[in-house]
Amino acid sequence: MISKAQVKHIRSLDDKKxxxxxxxxxxxxxxxxxxxLKSQYEIVEIFATQYWISNHAPSGISKLKISLITEQSLxxxxxLKTPNEVLALVVMPDxxxxxxxxxALALDxxxxxxxxxxIIRIADWFGISTIICNAQTVDVYNPKVLQATMGSVFRVTCxxxxxxxxxxxxxxxxxxxxxxxxxxxxxxxxxxxxxxLIGNESAGIDEKLIQHCDFEISIPQKGNAESxxxxxxxxxxxxxxxK
Amino acid sequence: MISKAQVKHIRSLDDKKxxxxxxxxxxxxxxxxxxxLKSQYEIVEIFATQYWISNHAPSGISKLKISLITEQSLxxxxxLKTPNEVLALVVMPDxxxxxxxxxALALDxxxxxxxxxxIIRIADWFGISTIICNAQTVDVYNPKVLQATMGSVFRVTCxxxxxxxxxxxxxxxxxxxxxxxxxxxxxxxxxxxxxxLIGNESAGIDEKLIQHCDFEISIPQKGNAESxxxxxxxxxxxxxxxK
Numbered sequence: 257m258i259s260k261a262q263v264k265h266i267r268s269l270d271d272k273k274x275x276x277x278x279x280x281x282x283x284x285x286x287x288x289x290x291x292x293l294k295s296q297y298e299i300v301e302i303f304a305t306q307y308w309i310s311n312h313a314p315s316g317i318s319k320l321k322i323s324l325i326t327e328q329s330l331x332x333x334x335x336l337k338t339p340n341e342v343l344a345l346v347v348m349p350d351x352x353x354x355x356x357x358x359x360a361l362a363l364d365x366x367x368x369x370x371x372x373x374x375i376i377r378i379a380d381w382f383g384i385s386t387i388i389c390n391a392q393t394v395d396v397y398n399p400k401v402l403q404a405t406m407g408s409v410f411r412v413t414c415x416x417x418x419x420x421x422x423x424x425x426x427x428x429x430x431x432x433x434x435x436x437x438x439x440x441x442x443x444x445x446x447x448x449x450x451x452x453l454i455g456n457e458s459a460g461i462d463e464k465l466i467q468h469c470d471f472e473i474s475i476p477q478k479g480n481a482e483s484x485x486x487x488x489x490x491x492x493x494x495x496x497x498x499k
Numbered sequence: 500m501i502s503k504a505q506v507k508h509i510r511s512l513d514d515k516k517x518x519x520x521x522x523x524x525x526x527x528x529x530x531x532x533x534x535x536l537k538s539q540y541e542i543v544e545i546f547a548t549q550y551w552i553s554n555h556a557p558s559g560i561s562k563l564k565i566s567l568i569t570e571q572s573l574x575x576x577x578x579l580k581t582p583n584e585v586l587a588l589v590v591m592p593d594x595x596x597x598x599x600x601x602x603a604l605a606l607d608x609x610x611x612x613x614x615x616x617x618i619i620r621i622a623d624w625f626g627i628s629t630i631i632c633n634a635q636t637v638d639v640y641n642p643k644v645l646q647a648t649m650g651s652v653f654r655v656t657c658x659x660x661x662x663x664x665x666x667x668x669x670x671x672x673x674x675x676x677x678x679x680x681x682x683x684x685x686x687x688x689x690x691x692x693x694x695x696l697i698g699n700e701s702a703g704i705d706e707k708l709i710q711h712c713d714f715e716i717s718i719p720q721k722g723n724a725e726s727x728x729x730x731x732x733x734x735x736x737x738x739x740x741x742k
Contacts, residue, residue: 370613374728374731377724377727377728377731378724378727378728378731379722380722380723380724381718381720381721381722381723381724381726381727382720382721382722383721383722383723384722385722406724406725406726407725408723408724411722411723411724442738475624475738476738477624477625478624478625478626478741479622479623479624479625479626479627479628479654480623480624480626480651480654481620481621481623481624481649481651481654482649482650483624483649484620484621484624484734485617485620485621485730485734487728487730487731488617488620488621488730488731488733488734489734490731491727491728491731491732491734491735492734492735492738495685495718495719495735495738495739496738496739498721
């Protein structure tokens with residue numbers, strides 16, 4: 257069962273301000289909740305259909321945290337076009353102090369939820385667990401971002417900070433800015449650690465940030481497209497630059 | 500001015516069947532129409548606001564082909580959430596006989612319009628002008644695909660065919676199937692010609708197709724994500740495999 261107040265609370269979390277006020281976010285669908293249950297994330301409550309409880313609930317899970325709901329009730333709290341058997345209310349992990357890292361990504365103003373989700377999935381593929389975002393980058397707990405990560409969000413942490421300040425102050429890693437007229441990334445020496453900076457989908461990286469980076473790198477263009485999608489560029493650079 | 504019949508005709512082209520019946524498709528927005536006008540594509544008619552005519556219409560363009568319409572009329576024919584000054588009705592080019600090529604992509608069941616659009620943009624970036632799609636791959640003239648190409652669609656041609664038959668019969672190019680457990684693409688010799696086969700977002704490439712490919716290639720995974728987005732994988736392989 258789900259109360260009216262719970263419906264209202266869950267739906268309010270579509271709004272970024274409310275998510276940060278309550279420090280909670282919503283995870284939906286069989287695949288995403290499966291990945292959530294494998295992670296260390298703290299779950300407030302799981303709302304699931306009988307189908308999910310019979311077929312997907314792990315045997316060890318506390319029954320106290322699962323509420324059986326009908327498909328109809330699920331559709332009232334779901335943000336998906338086609339609700340998918342289960343929805344979890346999750347506690348936002350603390351992501352205030354950026355840890356030391358070997359490899360990390362930094363994002364300047366990534367606006368498109370699909371791009372951020374895809375970049376998180378790429379980071380997870382290449383074993384990168386830290387992404388440092390400027391405050392204007394789309395929120396990682398935006399439902400569209402979460403879906404696009406395909407579960408990788410539980411293995412990669414996004415830290416939102418003053419990126420310029422961070423890049424100026426950090427000295428332990430070389431920084432590589434992805435730009436349109438930099439050195440050919442395919443000809444650079446492969447590295448085991450470093451911070452790769454990716455810019456906004458149309459405006460690129462803020463000039464002030466570029467000035468404080470150690471290298472400007474580019475993917476060689478052989479045809480006529482003006483640019484590559486930010487996520488595609490991230491994938492190519494991660495595969496090429498990191499050992 | 501735009502007639503009721505024209506409104507009905509243009510809106511009908513949202514439907515793939517109608518597009519192929521009339522052999523026409525719709526191109527929208529300043530950037531896309533700008534790229535269209537630089538191409539050899541045959542334009543049936545351009546519907547534009549006074550703003551576009553004053554600021555963006557090239558001087559050489561035949562006035563006969565441009566109809567002035569109001570923002571309000573544009574919103575009646577536009578498929579965009581925010582109509583963007585101009586809409587062109589365009590003749591579908593003939594794409595029945597696949598030309599000889601040095602480098603090409605083959606797509607097996609790419610379903611997501613954003614992925615196909617992104618793959619076309621990647622092809623254009625790497626100077627690849629031929630994409631061979633199986634019949635179940637999303638239609639290139641789908642409005643969401645077109646928008647995602649950012650104009651690259653006018654420099655890259657998609658040919659829809661029986662892909663298995665094509666791969667069996669063609670012998671002039673080596674074929675490289677992108678799979679999850681193939682040879683490390685980073686360790687392969689770079690090539691100047693070849694056909695790269697990319698599979699469906701969740702099911703991968705049909706086994707029957709893989710059997711007829713010369714090489715199975717993979718992007719080495721260092722972390723935990725189960726897969727990469729089809730477009731991201733295409734970008735990485737194009738950058739790594741092609742000289």
